Amino acid sequence: MSIVCGIPILESVYCLACARWVWQKCLYTAGHESENWGLATAEEFEYVPHLCRLILAVYEDDLCNPIWDPPGGYGINPDWVILKKDYEETRGRVTPYMIYLDHDNADIVLAVRGLNLAKESDYAVLLDNKLGQTKFNGGYVHNGLLKAAVWLFEAECGVLRELIERNPNYRLTFAGHSLGAGVVALLVMVAVQNRDKLGNIERNRVRCFAMAPVRCVSLNLAVRYADIINSVVLQDDFLPRTTAALEDVFKSLFCLPCLLCVMCLKETFTLEEKKLKDPRRLYAPGRLYHIVERKPLRIGRFPPVVRTAVPVDGRFEHIVLSTNATADHAIVWIERESQRALDLMLEKDRSMEIPSKQKMDRQESLVREHSEEYRAALQRAVALDIPLAFSPSSYGTFRDVEEGETSGKSSGEVSSSSTKKRRESWDDLAERLFNTDEAGDMVYKRSVS
Template sequence: MSFVCGLPLLECVYFVGCARWIWKRCLYTAGYESENWGLATSEEFEPVPRMCRLILAVYEDDIHNPVWAPPGGYGINPDWVILKKDYDQNQGRVTPYMIYLDHDHAEIILAVRGLNLAKESDYAVLLDNKLGQAEFHGGYVHNGLLKAAGWVFDAECEILKKLVAENPTYMLVFSGHSLGAGVVALLTLLAIQNRDNLGIPRNKIRCFALAPTRCMSLNLAVRYADVINSVVLQDDFLPRTTTALEDVFKSLFCLPCLLCLMCIKDTCTLEEKMLRDPRRLYAPGRLYHIVERKPFRTGRFPPVVRTAVPVDGRFEHIILSCNATADHAIIWIERESQQALDLMQEKDRHMEIPTEQKMERNKSLARDHSDEYRAALQRAIALDIPQAYSPLSYGTFNEVDVGEVSERSSGQGSSMSNKKQTENWNEFVGRLFDVDDSGHMVFKKTFL
């Protein structure tokens, strides 16, 4: 009896709890997050490897004489580069970027690269003293990234406007990696809000955010899923961490400790509380998850790309993996995305899909994305996500924004209510009165 009483019960409970948490986290792999998502098609995923190579080209000092080109080259025409700005021209306000006019794919592309961690002075200007979130059209976004996106938009608005006017059938595409992905995601929001100034409709704007940082609140991430596409490779840590970007990029020497602490915090936080926190930031838009490793197996497998517009379970937990930082590299994303695209196209060739069936499949894909998008919005509304609402149509929203939707909804509601009241009153009067020969209303004889 004395032996039983002497057991350190508190320590045992603590040890069992920690062991259970470690076992649960070690079993939790990135594949579980997207196992119920649909598979991406080659048509929708085709731009991703191109965008990766274009972002890699921004790292080159001389596009005509590349030094770091991947196998097969960048696949771009150096003469179609409109401009390229480096750190000295950006004054540390944003990472280097490039505007490329792709005539082969009818696209006007603005590509922003990620941070150079060796240049601490550069990203200090971009991030320091800009902590917290800023309000943006019914949601919240990362304050520092919003200012960086605003600087790019102000600097290049006239050039983009000119290119859009000269090429009215081209798509306007924003692409970026890591911190640059967060910049282009918010730059896309600014472009949509100022699309009349640019002279381009909403359905002609696209964004590809590769390994993005969590930069916008959940309602914005879902509402702009028809325009913004985020690509995440397996265990990448950045789209999953909610910690401040400053802490991530300044603490890489102890990143495993930081990730472990954030993992404990996310695990101990109730999911309902996370979803209903309007200031909690998320990876933006529609998500494409490249899965190429399986639990308890060594080596890489043929990559599979799954896609969805999730609401709950949206890369909420950090993966305790030795590949959490390696999967963030743009080089690996380019390799795995190209391999995944090659496998998709090879499968299509084996199936020998006729051109008409491909066109039908694209239409069916658009309908599926529209249905999935509306379902995500309805899910957000059902979960009481702040500022979540259902737009009028997928891809264009009938060119209305939050304020217009609320005003139109209230206006339509009041007009329908007035119309209904008028119809009810007319029916009531018709049952009680008749009109005599002189045009006067008299009671019906049945009521006399």
């Protein structure tokens, strides 16, 4: 009898728990995960709207007579388009792309468009992956996207090398959206590993902007390449947060809210430590830029704010229950809101009337701040015991091997080597400060007057 009387109490507790979960998820919008990040500046974000328009230009059949151009046009010169390939020329290995020689910004841009829902080849690339299937450079990556990136690199490295040699002061930029964002994120990693095929271009001249990227790299790689990869996410975009198999997502495309709700429930009751300890779990790559332009329980869009960081834990780990979860994935909205955000940044700068010299100083300090934040993220990954993570060296992402050392040293050997070096330096210090008497005891040296 007492058990029967306790059932209503259990039902009430269960209903309250469900109500609390729904309430938290409804309030988890408005950039909750990025609320503690720093604000992006116009200097670091000014190229994002332009790259969005370059990606949109790949959709056009004739750039001289565009059909889908955004307000104000694409802002590009059709004569500077080096090549543009469609599905027939790529043979379904990758989505259509374009190489553009941007003389206005001293940049060589390879732009890759996003997923085409009508093309089976795009699904084949996106769904070609199993958990922990492919390793790359000490981490795990998306198998299908890596194959697409390798194919694209082999196909165009000759063209890119020629452009780099003819324009030695230009940067090399990879940009993509959605599926294309995942491709370019892995493409820049392949390019950095094979810089000899690109005329030995310096690492700091290579960069990547991934708009609404698919989760494609393990956490250690996501942090290690944060100095050259930048991911842009608009508000509640579902794809950078989707950890389930993408095959299940597209099978449930017509009941996507149901799937997202189930995934929210699963992720809510999964410990953060368990997620971080799984080396096969994939994440959005690089430095993150989060565009926030809606507030909880408010109707309409507000002036957008861009926050940026290189987070380790709390890296877009939760699906957001929002009516805009799919709309925020569209490149059209990303371009529009990023341009609005940039206009607000520039307007604020103009109101403060920053002199040109101070602006140059701020750009230099911004590079230093990004470098410090990047190194802090690497150290944070080590502190959290992220699998395959290591502390930063003085040369950037990779541990450069000094002359006379072999690259095959294990972490234990490196640790013992550093311990030995510290011990030797301590022995030198002790020898300078102390003498050993007849009894073998250490006696402090007194200065001779």
